[in-house]
Amino acid sequence: MSTIIRLSMKNIFRNLKKGLRCGFGLKCPRCSTGSLFVKRFRMHINCPNCNLKFEREQGYFIGAMYINxxxxxxxxxxxxxxxxxxxxxxxxxxxxxxxxxxxxxxxxFYRYSKSLWLNMDYILNPNT
Ligand SMILES: [Zn+2]
Structure with a gap:
């Protein structure tokens, strides 16, 4: 039981570390290499590397405003x-x-807040 909890805590910290690294690096949460932004304030629609759709639904990045x-x-x-x-x-x-x-x-901080929101959401909902 404690091994399972320890493993899951290890995964949580590893995912959180990856999310923060990709979030502050403005990288795709799935592949960690694709750039999120075309220009300063313009995002790619999909990841140029792995084709992950960044804006999952309309109004998706409202959460980024809270982070900002x-x-x-x-x-x-x-x-x-x-x-x-x-x-x-x-x-x-x-x-x-x-x-x-x-x-x-x-x-x-606009770009970083969107990137952090996307990366944290991908950690919590990687399949959607
Ligand atoms: Zn990607």
């Missing part, structure tokens, strides 16, 4: 409070800096 939002909040809130705690920057300057970061970071 969470990453932005995870960056901006601690950043604001850490700078406020350890520096004597005026409130308005600190607020403006993190306001700009919260507007620019999601644009930068």
């Amino acid at each position: 939002y969470g990453a932005t909040v995870f960056l901006v809130f601690p950043g604001y409070f850490l700078i406020d705690l350890f520096n004597s920057i005026p409130f308005l300057a600190n607020f403006c800096v993190w306001g700009v970061v919260s507007a620019v970071f999601p644009i930068f």
Whole structure:
């Protein structure tokens, strides 16, 4: 019993590691070599290497918005409070800096959030 649990935990960590590697590398979750993006904001419809369809259904990448939002909040809130705690920057300057970061970071992280969403979903539902 414990061997089965240990093996499945090992598989979970291996799949999670692969998902994060492919997610941040902007690679296909099935073959790990096909590129997800044609251009900066334009995705391939299918994987150029293994032909996996990336957008499984209409509205599929709404979950990527949650990842993008969470990453932005995870960056901006601690950043604001850490700078406020350890520096004597005026409130308005600190607020403006993190306001700009919260507007620019999601644009930068757009590709990664879609890639991470696709890879995490493929780990949980590889057959669909
Ligand atoms: Zn592929």
